[in-house]
Structures are given as C-alpha cells and as structure tokens.
Amino acid sequence: MKQLLTLSILAMLALGCKTQKNAETGKLADPSLAKLNVSFISIGSGINHDALKAYDKFIADYEKNHGVDLQFEVIHWGREGETDYCFKLAELKEKKQADFIAETQKVLKGKEHVIVSENFRCRENRF
16 A cells, blocks of 8 residues: 555656756756756865866857857865856857867866766755
C-alpha cells in the first residue's frame, strides 16, 4: 500500500511539472539552467588569476567588438577565490551564443583550474 501511495504522489508531481519549449528549436528549456558557466576553481593553491584576467579581457573585447552588453552573474563561492561566471546569453541569437561559447572554450583551452560547462545550474552566491 505504501508503494502505491508513493507512486501516486510521484505521478502527480511529475504531471504537475510544467516544461517550456524553445519556439525556434523545439527543445525543452529549463529556465534555471545557464547556457554557459565558467568556473575558476582551486585545489589548495588559489585560482588561476592569469586565466581570470584573460577571460575578463575577452568579455570586454567581445562586448566592444560585437556591440553587445553581456548579462552575466559573477558568483564567489569559495575561500580561495573560487569564482563562477554564469551566462544565460538571452541577449544573443542562437548562432551568436554558439560562437561566444566556442570562443570562450578557445580562450580558456589548456588553462589549469578552469572548468567550462554548458546548460549548467548556477550555484548560489555563498558570500
């Protein structure tokens, strides 16, 4: 009986969840996910400050060269300077989003202590 009750509750929760589809692509969209997340992490020795500076410069140059004001959140979450850059990229068309992500990966390729993730849930600011 408990199993039937549990299954019934789970079914009601699943049916009650609303999903949205992107009108252009038809893909399901989760508004809580960021299109791009760049994490500057530390494993005991602080973050890669050179990579962070290079990425800040890349963002400024991208905005200037493309005439766009990128909306993103900078989240400081660790005790050694760990920082996430969280982008929804709603201000860019889909092609430009893909270009920005590709350029981000190129700028940060091979940099230590940097993780680039797509369709990622941004962490909450801890400080």
